[in-house]
Amino acid sequence: MDWLPLLSTLAGAAIGIVATLIADRSRWKREDAKEALRLRLDIYARYTTAVKVLGETLRALAEREHPSDDERALALREAFRASDIAVASEQMWLIAPQPVVKASNSVFHCLRRICDGYIDGTSVSSPEDHARWEARGRAAAEMRRLMREDLGVGPLTERHST
Secondary structure (H helix, E strand, O other), X not given: OOOHHHHHHHHHHHHHHHHHHHHHHHXXXXXXXXXXXXXXXXXXXXXXXXXXXHHHHHHHHHHOOOOOHHHHHHHHHHHHHHOOHHHHHHHHHHHOOHHHHHHHHHHHHHHHHHHHHHHOXXXXXXXXHHHHHHHHHHHXXXXXXXXXXXXXXXXXXXXXXX
């Protein structure tokens, strides 16, 4: 009996199986990377939206007349609690890379200082308020830059930047 054709067939089958397994593994890795990217994009969008909405809400509440300072403080605290920022922040801590987490946490604390300032009686557009909003703006710009870098979309062009 001639073993050469049988061995050639077995070797060809083994090579085919290994090649298929390698191709499947590569395809799975690509799909997994795409899904992870989609997940981070969703979380980043949720977080930046929560930051924007919370900031606008805090400013609007601070400008509004309230029956008392306690009522104003209650409204501001409730707005912070009711916003999606805490949930979005926890998602960032679970999914995002460390530099993005650090930057998003910085933005969170800037918003907390803005809220606390309004609770303590800082008026909208005062120099102190302006400084807090400037700090939030710088922190948010750095956070977005890191998010874009992580997503691989590159920096904003002049046309799109503020």
